[in-house]
Amino acid sequence: MNKISDLFFNKGCLLNLKKENKKKINFSKIKEIFRSKGIIIFRNINLNKNNLISFTDNFSHSYANDAARRSKRFGSDFIRNVDSGNQKIDLHSEASFSPSCPEIIWFYCVKPAKKSGKTLLCDGVSLWNSLNLETKNFFLSNQISYKLKIPYLEKKIKKSRKKWYLPYEGINNCFVNFKTGEIEIDYNKYAVHKTIMPTRNLAFANHLFISLKSEPQLIRRTLRNNRRIPAKFLKEIYYKAEKNTYKIMLKKNDLIMIDNHRFMHGREEILKTEKRDIINIQTLSSNI
Ligand SMILES: [Fe+2]
Numbered sequence: 001m002n003k004i005s006d007l008f009f010n011k012g013c014l015l016n017l018k019k020e021n022k023k024k025i026n027f028s029k030i031k032e033i034f035r036s037k038g039i040i041i042f043r044n045i046n047l048n049k050n051n052l053i054s055f056t057d058n059f060s061h062s063y064a065n066d067a068a069r070r071s072k073r074f075g076s077d078f079i080r081n082v083d084s085g086n087q088k089i090d091l092h093s094e095a096s097f098s099p100s101c102p103e104i105i106w107f108y109c110v111k112p113a114k115k116s117g118k119t120l121l122c123d124g125v126s127l128w129n130s131l132n133l134e135t136k137n138f139f140l141s142n143q144i145s146y147k148l149k150i151p152y153l154e155k156k157i158k159k160s161r162k163k164w165y166l167p168y169e170g171i172n173n174c175f176v177n178f179k180t181g182e183i184e185i186d187y188n189k190y191a192v193h194k195t196i197m198p199t200r201n202l203a204f205a206n207h208l209f210i211s212l213k214s215e216p217q218l219i220r221r222t223l224r225n226n227r228r229i230p231a232k233f234l235k236e237i238y239y240k241a242e243k244n245t246y247k248i249m250l251k252k253n254d255l256i257m258i259d260n261h262r263f264m265h266g267r268e269e270i271l272k273t274e275k276r277d278i279i280n281i282q283t284l285s286s287n288i
Pocket of ligand 1: 092265
Protein backbone atom coordinates (compact mmCIF):
# COMPACT_ATOMS: atom_id res chain seq x y z
CA MET A 1 0.00 0.00 0.00
CA ASN A 2 1.56 3.29 -1.14
CA LYS A 3 0.46 6.88 -0.82
CA ILE A 4 -0.89 8.75 -3.86
CA SER A 5 -0.10 12.36 -2.91
CA ASP A 6 0.85 14.49 0.06
CA LEU A 7 -1.77 16.97 -1.17
CA PHE A 8 -4.50 14.61 0.06
CA PHE A 9 -5.53 14.45 3.70
CA ASN A 10 -4.34 10.93 4.73
CA LYS A 11 -2.45 10.85 1.39
CA GLY A 12 -4.75 8.43 -0.51
CA CYS A 13 -3.96 4.77 -1.20
CA LEU A 14 -2.35 3.08 -4.17
CA LEU A 15 -2.59 -0.71 -4.19
CA ASN A 16 -0.38 -2.49 -6.67
CA LEU A 17 -2.00 -5.87 -7.27
CA LYS A 18 0.54 -7.24 -9.68
CA LYS A 19 1.98 -9.94 -7.46
CA GLU A 20 -1.01 -10.64 -5.28
CA ASN A 21 -3.71 -13.17 -5.73
CA LYS A 22 -6.53 -10.96 -6.90
CA LYS A 23 -9.12 -13.49 -5.78
CA LYS A 24 -8.05 -12.95 -2.18
CA ILE A 25 -8.90 -9.25 -2.00
CA ASN A 26 -10.16 -8.44 1.50
CA PHE A 27 -13.21 -6.29 0.76
CA SER A 28 -13.90 -5.25 4.35
CA LYS A 29 -10.28 -4.05 4.65
CA ILE A 30 -10.65 -2.11 1.39
CA LYS A 31 -13.81 -0.44 2.76
CA GLU A 32 -12.00 0.54 5.94
CA ILE A 33 -9.14 2.10 3.94
CA PHE A 34 -11.62 3.86 1.66
CA ARG A 35 -13.55 5.46 4.53
CA SER A 36 -10.40 7.07 5.83
CA LYS A 37 -8.48 7.80 2.58
CA GLY A 38 -11.39 8.61 0.25
CA ILE A 39 -9.48 7.41 -2.81
CA ILE A 40 -7.92 4.10 -3.85
CA ILE A 41 -6.05 3.34 -7.05
CA PHE A 42 -6.02 -0.37 -7.87
CA ARG A 43 -3.01 -0.73 -10.14
CA ASN A 44 -2.71 -3.71 -12.52
CA ILE A 45 -6.13 -4.96 -11.50
CA ASN A 46 -6.68 -5.95 -15.13
CA LEU A 47 -10.45 -6.15 -15.24
CA ASN A 48 -12.50 -6.64 -18.39
CA LYS A 49 -16.06 -6.19 -19.59
CA ASN A 50 -17.14 -9.34 -17.77
CA ASN A 51 -15.71 -8.71 -14.33
CA LEU A 52 -15.58 -4.90 -13.99
CA ILE A 53 -19.14 -4.58 -12.66
CA SER A 54 -18.81 -7.75 -10.57
CA PHE A 55 -15.89 -6.01 -8.83
CA THR A 56 -17.74 -2.71 -8.23
CA ASP A 57 -20.83 -4.70 -7.11
CA ASN A 58 -18.90 -5.51 -3.94
CA PHE A 59 -19.24 -1.85 -2.94
CA SER A 60 -22.55 -0.88 -4.55
CA HIS A 61 -26.24 -1.13 -3.73
CA SER A 62 -27.27 0.79 -6.84
CA TYR A 63 -25.79 2.65 -9.80
CA ALA A 64 -26.58 6.11 -11.15
CA ASN A 65 -28.04 6.25 -14.63
CA ASP A 66 -28.06 9.99 -15.22
CA ALA A 67 -25.06 10.04 -17.51
CA ALA A 68 -27.24 9.27 -20.52
CA ARG A 69 -25.31 11.65 -22.79
CA ARG A 70 -22.26 9.43 -22.48
CA SER A 71 -22.22 6.36 -24.66
CA LYS A 72 -22.53 2.90 -23.15
CA ARG A 73 -19.58 0.53 -23.04
CA PHE A 74 -19.32 -3.24 -22.91
CA GLY A 75 -23.11 -3.47 -23.38
CA SER A 76 -23.71 -2.34 -19.80
CA ASP A 77 -26.11 0.41 -18.72
CA PHE A 78 -23.70 1.26 -15.92
CA ILE A 79 -20.41 1.52 -17.80
CA ARG A 80 -20.03 4.73 -19.78
CA ASN A 81 -17.39 6.57 -21.71
CA VAL A 82 -15.91 9.54 -19.94
CA ASP A 83 -17.24 12.65 -21.71
CA SER A 84 -16.17 13.08 -25.28
CA GLY A 85 -14.25 16.11 -26.52
CA ASN A 86 -10.70 17.22 -25.82
CA GLN A 87 -11.24 20.34 -23.72
CA LYS A 88 -10.11 20.81 -20.14
CA ILE A 89 -12.77 19.83 -17.59
CA ASP A 90 -12.66 21.80 -14.35
CA LEU A 91 -12.92 20.22 -10.93
CA HIS A 92 -16.32 18.96 -9.84
CA SER A 93 -17.97 16.43 -7.59
CA GLU A 94 -20.02 14.36 -10.06
CA ALA A 95 -23.70 15.49 -10.21
CA SER A 96 -23.29 17.29 -6.89
CA PHE A 97 -25.86 19.84 -8.09
CA SER A 98 -28.58 17.18 -8.00
CA PRO A 99 -30.26 14.89 -5.45
CA SER A 100 -28.82 11.88 -7.28
CA CYS A 101 -25.18 12.63 -6.56
CA PRO A 102 -23.25 9.31 -6.71
CA GLU A 103 -21.43 8.21 -3.56
CA ILE A 104 -18.56 6.53 -5.41
CA ILE A 105 -17.24 7.14 -8.88
CA TRP A 106 -14.92 4.76 -10.65
CA PHE A 107 -12.58 5.38 -13.56
CA TYR A 108 -10.98 2.46 -15.39
CA CYS A 109 -8.15 3.19 -17.78
CA VAL A 110 -8.41 0.99 -20.89
CA LYS A 111 -5.80 3.02 -22.77
CA PRO A 112 -3.89 6.02 -21.41
CA ALA A 113 -2.79 9.02 -23.42
CA LYS A 114 0.96 9.54 -23.70
CA LYS A 115 1.48 13.05 -22.41
CA SER A 116 -1.80 14.98 -22.19
CA GLY A 117 -5.21 14.58 -20.55
CA LYS A 118 -4.00 14.03 -17.00
CA THR A 119 -6.76 13.39 -14.45
CA LEU A 120 -7.19 16.16 -11.87
CA LEU A 121 -7.94 15.19 -8.27
CA CYS A 122 -8.62 17.49 -5.33
CA ASP A 123 -9.38 16.28 -1.82
CA GLY A 124 -12.23 18.42 -0.44
CA VAL A 125 -10.95 17.80 3.10
CA SER A 126 -7.53 19.33 2.34
CA LEU A 127 -9.19 22.14 0.42
CA TRP A 128 -11.56 22.94 3.27
CA ASN A 129 -8.70 22.92 5.78
CA SER A 130 -6.79 25.43 3.63
CA LEU A 131 -9.59 28.03 3.47
CA ASN A 132 -9.60 31.26 5.49
CA LEU A 133 -11.80 31.55 8.53
CA GLU A 134 -14.09 34.10 6.88
CA THR A 135 -14.55 31.89 3.82
CA LYS A 136 -15.30 28.86 5.98
CA ASN A 137 -17.90 30.80 7.96
CA PHE A 138 -19.50 32.03 4.75
CA PHE A 139 -19.96 28.55 3.28
CA LEU A 140 -21.06 27.07 6.62
CA SER A 141 -23.91 29.55 6.84
CA ASN A 142 -24.98 29.98 3.18
CA GLN A 143 -26.54 27.28 1.03
CA ILE A 144 -26.04 27.12 -2.72
CA SER A 145 -29.14 26.97 -4.90
CA TYR A 146 -28.91 24.93 -8.12
CA LYS A 147 -31.79 25.56 -10.54
CA LEU A 148 -32.32 22.38 -12.57
CA LYS A 149 -34.38 21.18 -15.52
CA ILE A 150 -34.14 17.39 -15.60
CA PRO A 151 -35.41 15.53 -18.69
CA TYR A 152 -38.03 13.07 -17.54
CA LEU A 153 -40.92 12.47 -19.94
CA GLU A 154 -41.55 12.30 -23.65
CA LYS A 155 -42.10 15.87 -24.80
CA LYS A 156 -45.44 17.57 -25.43
CA ILE A 157 -47.80 15.21 -23.69
CA LYS A 158 -49.90 18.15 -22.49
CA LYS A 159 -49.52 21.87 -22.46
CA SER A 160 -49.37 22.23 -18.74
CA ARG A 161 -47.03 22.56 -15.84
CA LYS A 162 -48.00 21.43 -12.39
CA LYS A 163 -46.59 21.25 -8.90
CA TRP A 164 -44.73 18.04 -8.21
CA TYR A 165 -42.92 16.27 -5.39
CA LEU A 166 -39.47 14.69 -5.08
CA PRO A 167 -38.57 13.09 -1.76
CA TYR A 168 -35.24 14.80 -1.05
CA GLU A 169 -34.35 17.41 1.54
CA GLY A 170 -33.41 20.77 -0.02
CA ILE A 171 -35.89 20.59 -2.93
CA ASN A 172 -37.90 23.73 -3.57
CA ASN A 173 -40.21 24.93 -6.40
CA CYS A 174 -40.70 21.42 -7.78
CA PHE A 175 -42.78 21.28 -11.00
CA VAL A 176 -43.35 18.81 -13.78
CA ASN A 177 -43.54 20.51 -17.15
CA PHE A 178 -45.56 18.30 -19.51
CA LYS A 179 -44.79 20.53 -22.45
CA THR A 180 -41.00 20.19 -22.25
CA GLY A 181 -40.99 16.81 -20.49
CA GLU A 182 -38.80 18.17 -17.71
CA ILE A 183 -38.89 18.18 -13.94
CA GLU A 184 -37.98 21.66 -12.71
CA ILE A 185 -36.48 22.13 -9.26
CA ASP A 186 -34.41 24.45 -7.15
CA TYR A 187 -32.05 22.23 -5.18
CA ASN A 188 -30.50 23.81 -2.11
CA LYS A 189 -27.50 22.36 -0.34
CA TYR A 190 -24.31 23.38 1.39
CA ALA A 191 -21.04 23.39 -0.55
CA VAL A 192 -19.39 21.70 2.46
CA HIS A 193 -20.53 18.59 4.32
CA LYS A 194 -19.46 15.78 6.62
CA THR A 195 -17.53 12.85 5.16
CA ILE A 196 -17.71 9.12 5.91
CA MET A 197 -14.27 9.33 7.55
CA PRO A 198 -14.23 7.84 11.08
CA THR A 199 -13.47 11.39 12.29
CA ARG A 200 -16.28 12.89 10.14
CA ASN A 201 -14.07 15.68 8.75
CA LEU A 202 -15.72 18.28 6.55
CA ALA A 203 -15.12 18.28 2.79
CA PHE A 204 -15.59 21.16 0.35
CA ALA A 205 -16.77 19.19 -2.69
CA ASN A 206 -19.40 20.71 -4.96
CA HIS A 207 -20.25 22.15 -8.36
CA LEU A 208 -18.87 25.67 -7.94
CA PHE A 209 -15.76 25.27 -10.10
CA ILE A 210 -17.11 24.15 -13.46
CA SER A 211 -18.89 26.20 -16.11
CA LEU A 212 -22.68 25.91 -16.31
CA LYS A 213 -22.25 25.16 -20.01
CA SER A 214 -20.76 21.77 -19.18
CA GLU A 215 -24.02 20.54 -17.66
CA PRO A 216 -27.22 21.04 -19.70
CA GLN A 217 -29.51 20.27 -16.72
CA LEU A 218 -28.00 23.07 -14.64
CA ILE A 219 -29.68 26.36 -15.53
CA ARG A 220 -28.55 28.69 -12.76
CA ARG A 221 -26.30 28.63 -9.69
CA THR A 222 -26.68 31.23 -6.94
CA LEU A 223 -26.89 31.48 -3.19
CA ARG A 224 -30.18 30.37 -1.68
CA ASN A 225 -31.24 34.01 -1.35
CA ASN A 226 -30.75 34.38 -5.15
CA ARG A 227 -27.65 36.53 -4.70
CA ARG A 228 -24.35 35.79 -6.35
CA ILE A 229 -21.50 34.21 -4.40
CA PRO A 230 -19.21 37.14 -3.54
CA ALA A 231 -16.19 37.32 -5.85
CA LYS A 232 -13.67 37.35 -3.01
CA PHE A 233 -14.82 33.91 -1.84
CA LEU A 234 -14.82 32.50 -5.37
CA LYS A 235 -11.33 33.88 -5.92
CA GLU A 236 -10.07 32.15 -2.84
CA ILE A 237 -11.66 28.76 -3.50
CA TYR A 238 -10.38 28.73 -7.11
CA TYR A 239 -6.87 29.64 -6.01
CA LYS A 240 -6.75 27.12 -3.13
CA ALA A 241 -8.32 24.36 -5.24
CA GLU A 242 -5.63 24.83 -7.87
CA LYS A 243 -2.94 24.63 -5.18
CA ASN A 244 -4.46 21.44 -3.77
CA THR A 245 -4.96 19.67 -7.10
CA TYR A 246 -2.93 16.58 -7.88
CA LYS A 247 -2.49 15.69 -11.55
CA ILE A 248 -2.09 12.04 -12.43
CA MET A 249 -1.44 10.27 -15.72
CA LEU A 250 -3.41 7.06 -15.37
CA LYS A 251 -1.75 3.84 -16.41
CA LYS A 252 -3.33 1.05 -18.43
CA ASN A 253 -5.49 -1.14 -16.14
CA ASP A 254 -5.66 1.41 -13.32
CA LEU A 255 -9.01 1.44 -11.55
CA ILE A 256 -9.67 4.50 -9.36
CA MET A 257 -12.32 4.40 -6.65
CA ILE A 258 -13.26 7.92 -5.51
CA ASP A 259 -15.44 9.14 -2.63
CA ASN A 260 -17.46 11.58 -4.75
CA HIS A 261 -18.84 13.39 -1.70
CA ARG A 262 -15.27 14.19 -0.65
CA PHE A 263 -13.02 14.38 -3.75
CA MET A 264 -13.49 16.53 -6.86
CA HIS A 265 -12.12 15.40 -10.21
CA GLY A 266 -11.48 16.92 -13.63
CA ARG A 267 -9.26 16.52 -16.68
CA GLU A 268 -6.54 18.45 -18.42
CA GLU A 269 -6.97 19.17 -22.10
CA ILE A 270 -6.19 16.21 -24.39
CA LEU A 271 -3.99 16.96 -27.38
CA LYS A 272 -5.77 16.49 -30.71
CA THR A 273 -3.01 14.10 -31.74
CA GLU A 274 -3.71 11.82 -28.79
CA LYS A 275 -6.50 9.50 -27.77
CA ARG A 276 -7.21 8.02 -24.39
CA ASP A 277 -9.87 5.50 -23.41
CA ILE A 278 -11.21 5.79 -19.89
CA ILE A 279 -14.54 4.42 -18.74
CA ASN A 280 -16.69 5.53 -15.85
CA ILE A 281 -19.02 3.81 -13.41
CA GLN A 282 -21.11 5.66 -10.82
CA THR A 283 -22.22 3.99 -7.61
CA LEU A 284 -25.30 5.93 -6.50
CA SER A 285 -25.71 4.19 -3.16
CA SER A 286 -22.78 2.29 -1.66
CA ASN A 287 -22.45 -0.33 1.08
CA ILE A 288 -19.29 1.23 2.52
FE1 LIG B 1 -17.06 14.05 -13.98
